[in-house]
Amino acid sequence: MLWQIFITFLKVGAFTIGGGYAMLPLIRREVCEKHKWMDEMAFMDGLAAAQSSPGPIAINLSIYVGYHLRKGKGMAAAVLGTVLPSLISIIIIASLFSRYADSTLARKAFRALKPAVVALIALPLIEMAKKIGIKLNNFWVPLVALILVGILGISPAHLILLTILVTIWLSDRNSRKV
Numbered sequence: 001m002l003w004q005i006f007i008t009f010l011k012v013g014a015f016t017i018g019g020g021y022a023m024l025p026l027i028r029r030e031v032c033e034k035h036k037w038m039d040e041m042a043f044m045d046g047l048a049a050a051q052s053s054p055g056p057i058a059i060n061l062s063i064y065v066g067y068h069l070r071k072g073k074g075m076a077a078a079v080l081g082t083v084l085p086s087l088i089s090i091i092i093i094a095s096l097f098s099r100y101a102d103s104t105l106a107r108k109a110f111r112a113l114k115p116a117v118v119a120l121i122a123l124p125l126i127e128m129a130k131k132i133g134i135k136l137n138n139f140w141v142p143l144v145a146l147i148l149v150g151i152l153g154i155s156p157a158h159l160i161l162l163t164i165l166v167t168i169w170l171s172d173r174n175s176r177k178v
Helices: 002-014 020-034 040-052 057-100 104-131 140-151 156-177
Strands: none
Touching: 002 020, 002 057, 020 040, 020 057, 020 104, 040 057, 040 104, 140 156
């Protein structure tokens, strides 16, 4: 099973362009649909843990899945599979970068990839929103978070702490009513 974990995450790492968030739908498909290693709710729990932990989300999620499957060895296999393609790519690109950095073709290629990366990030966000029940009547919550963090520059850590405090306050208030 360790080999299967490694190969699964190696494929995810090798065939994803756009970083961690672009990897999420592939990881979910492999883990929940193809191999059925965990159900959607367990995956969403792992995703929540991965997002609230420091570090790259794809690595955090691979740690969660690997540990869930085979403890420490599963975690090591998943992380190694996730990072190995990027590590090899970075080594190759770094060795060639100085030679081709000013190339018009290279600049055009990177510019052309930008819309694809946006789509690869947007797709899992839309799928997650559907799965966790975001509808028109509660869409204001992520929209406010987007405005506070993305436009007003408020730290996500402060927003998370504020959300925790408000939730505790509302929970306490509601328990006193009962």
